[in-house]
Amino acid sequence: MVSKQESLPRGGWRIKLQELHTRRKRAVCLDNRFTSPKPRRARIALFLAAVPILLLFSLMMGPSGIGIPDLETASGSAIFSLRLSRLLMGLLTGAALSASGVVFQALLRNPLAEPYVLGVSGGAGLGATISILLGASLALPLSLPIVAFVSAVLTLVLVYAIASQGSGGQPSVYSLILAGVIVSAICSSIIMFLVSSASVEGMHNVIWWMLGSLQPASPSQQQVAALLVAIGLGGAWVLSRPFNALVLGRDMAHYQGINAGFVITLGLLLATLLAATAVSLSGMIGFVGLIVPHVVRASFGPDHRRLIPLSALGGGLFLVLCDAVARTVLAPVEIPVGVVTALAGGPFFLIILQKRMKQAWIG
């Protein structure tokens, strides 16, 4: 800048100064400091910096001892690759569940919405139970996740059809929630009945599946699941602006030029896809999809363009850490990860939400 000014002809000084002045003036006008988002940049940076550290920390935890295993030995590299693939399972499942929770909470405008609200858990659970008790899951390698996924999607279709009755094709969010809760309850009852009349071994298998675990699935299943989660997350992120508008209600979003019915239907489908993928991958892990979105929203704001990726990352990280605790604390016994999520995560998140309840949800 200085050298430029020095090279100016003498008479140009005044003009240059004036130009500088106007340029600065324009700069003030253009910086839009009133409406530019004031991102919680520092906080987000801190969070992003913590992610690799915490992931590394979880790699060091396991029933065989704390620390990075010796990669030179065969057993050491096997342990490490097992931990790594559990980490990937955790990231995938946690990201899917918590992004799904974000979308459900936005579209249903309800703080209690979670990935399983439209009957995904009930449907997937029923499918999986039948598959386990009939022994099909042992006979065919991929049948359990496929059955769980298909029955979850079928349940959503059923719930959507019930909720649409008598409302001219566009179900209200309340009828969706009610239909979801009722279908879930019916599915749960049938599961209870099947389990109670099953053999001890069958019962054990079903309950273990329902508690959820991050035992690595087959590579092909992981790849398919990763693809589906990527589709779900990407799709949800593309819709994040309409989601913001829909928080103000369906009517207002419509007035602002959003095809509200289309966005709601597509969003529900994507969220269910995420939830069903997570369930088919790791069973029913609770709590992540309900609470992580609230905590992320309370910490980083409700704008879905940031909320969806940050929740996905936060949910994945949270589940990975819970899994590290689950397999280490009582080693060699492994606690179901679904137990740890609420038991360890509950108090931690309660403290955060206590302080920032207002930022999480104003109702």
Added chain:
Amino acid sequence: MAHDALSFRSVSAGYSHRLVLDRVSFSVREGEFVSLIGPNGSGKSTLLKTAASLIKPISGSVELFGRSVSQLKPRERASLLGVVPQKLDAPMAFSVSEIVMNGRVGSMGLLGRISTQDHDLVERAMIYTDVLPLADRYFGELSGGEQQRVALAMVLAQEPRVIMLDESISHLDINHRNEVLQILLNLNRERQLTIVLVSHDLSLSAAVSDRLLLMHEGRLAADGAPHEVLRPELLGPVYDCELQVRPDPYTGALQVSGNLEGRKLAGSSGLRTHVVAGGGSGIELYRRLLLEGFGVTTGVLNELDSDAEAARALSITSVLEQPFSPVGPIAAECARMMALEADAVIISHVPFGSGNLVNLELADDALRRGRRVFIAAGLAERDYTDGRAASRLLESMTARGAQSWQTMHELIMKLQQQPS
């Protein structure tokens, strides 16, 4: 020829089981400031929703600048028409500037960046509506009036050519209401913005609007300049009450007022009425007569009848007979005495049969003794007595000066006239 900004052509619309708009036709030219007035439930909000294509018309067509609303893409519609709702609800902790930025969502598309122009439009809208100082506050924490201004800023940022406001300014304090109206008037004059304001404040609507549209039971009851629409004989039947319209002595602006002002001074009229009702036909009568300050008695009614329940709830002195029984001699005599103590006897839209013909006879008796009697019109259709005794009695009573009434408003007017 320039197209109208908004036109309704014989539009009928409603919800699944209820028709709300009944063949409504009107048009609004670009740059007009129009107020939509009418009592609660007359279809104003439905009309707005139909204009914004939130409700599809059952028949007829709605056009925005000559293009059918239902065929416009959502984005195009939003660039032509903005709606400020009665109340905006944001359950999550969005800041005010984030909310206003939502006004640009339609034109930004899914992945487009927020441009400098978007920021400028948002800032300008926030400055106009005086919500810039609130930019970083959470929307959910603001007062109702502040939220309304934010909602208006959001719709202004949308840059539509027509803005519809659904009773959006009724919650504002007088300062901000005038400010918001001033903003709307300026936009209307300088940028030819077309404005449709739904309002319950008739005087205010008259002051700011070029034209008033008066809605009544899903139809357009009147359409014209304020002084053409704000006439007591037009408003009275629509609002079903007595209204006065007079120019303000200083400004000449039309002022519409109900008859509440004089009420405190005048006190109750002191007139006593006896109501003959039954089967629920008397509830509205009791309510209005008590509200207008008349003394009310009623009978004979059957116990368990909904009018009997209402009379008890309103502490109205009443003569009761056993449930589902014809009126007996003792009850009839009591009611006769009661009717004679009143200044006027009012017969509701109650059907007459052999069981309660006595009630009409006691009115006849009161008429003979110089009381005024008002009979709801159309009694002949409600006559189930043998040999049409009630209709014959009606004819003879009418000949002797019994009056007929149709609407509550008309009845109250007649009651308040001094007997000649």
